[in-house]
């Protein structure tokens with residue numbers, strides 16, 4: 001580890017993760033000497049082709065599926081779009097989609113686009129802890145439903161949906177089921193062959209692989225029509241010359257993830273739990289979003305009374321702490337988190353929340369620093385906002401008094 005990473009406390013691992021150095025090492029030869037197009041027929045190309053085969057096998061091991069069920073894509077967003085589009089173009093009865101109100105924008109936006117093009121979309125809501133009601137979900141499925149798409153783990157709160165059960169409900173109803181598992185892969189065990197999931201999306205940069213490469217699992221008995229057509233790459237399921245180095249990186253990251261699943265469940269979880277406990281003890285008016293729900297081992301979404309998340313992010317940044325308000329995709333815009341609004345429609349929790357997400361590259365010393373800094377930052381923000389409130393009150397009173405004066 002370099003000194004700069006020692007100084008920086010990166011607690012935003014649901015936004016993206018650090019590349020594992022062994023992943024970089026595995027990728028490098030494919031950015032230098034092994035540059036052949038894998039589709040070429042000479043032996044020089046066989047190295048690239050074999051490397052892609054190995055990456056596919058490694059990912060299949062992590063997912064508990066067959067290598068032939070994996071299609072490499074350019075990102076998690078592409079995987080989601082490809083699945084949703086495929087389901088609607090194939091299903092002649094496909095006039096309706098079921099998803100949830102707390103999906104990542106990479107599912108919500110394609111669904112909203114469908115709605116604009118005349119397809120009906122049901123956005124199932126969640127309770128205060130971020131859970132879906134399975135009876136409500138089942139009731140939302142109609143004869144015209146083409147696909148149900150629900151995330152495995154929520155990127156903002158870490159709340160887990162019972163996707164195996166949901167997939168079973170969908171199978172009984174004869175409806176396709178897709179899960180955006182971008183946040184689940186590498187953090188919790190997944191065995192696709194023990195499930196009735198038809199499609200699953202993932203992205204390498206969320207589990208210490210490179211950005212700009214993802215995959216979609218397509219169950220071998222499920223029909224799939226590609227989103228991107230061109231050359232016959234990926235067994236006619238995704239056109240475009242393979243991003244060999246990145247696919248190699250994804251494969252290596254998948255192998256590392258399989259090896260470190262127990263560390264995620266123990267060391268990373270212990271780190272997160274310790275952070276949560278200490279923050280709740282040391283900061284009054286703090287609570288955890290999704291507290292009673294089953295959650296990922298690495299995510300903490302906090303609500304702090306009397307603060308504005310954007311101001312908190314700026315102060316934490318000065319202490320070299322990276323975290324986020326809601327999801328990273330929204331940072332910089334004033335819009336609050338749709339996930340936290342769905343969980344708490346009446347309150348203003350969405351404006352007062354901060355997400356911390358940990359990884360196996362975080363050290364206990366970094367967590368100690370964050371535990372030390374957080375109460376000071378929250379205290380400072382509350383002090384700053386008090387005079388503002390008082391002066392607003394004074395102004396209001398003055399305005400009320402003015403006519404009499």
Ligand SMILES: *Cc1c(COP(=O)(O)O)cnc(C)c1O
Pocket residue numbers: 014015074075076077078104106151153154155180181182183203204206212213214
């Ligand atoms: C990050 C993320 C995505 C998008 O993946 P990209 O590879 O960045 O396109 C989709 N869904 C969830 C839940 C995510 O966290």
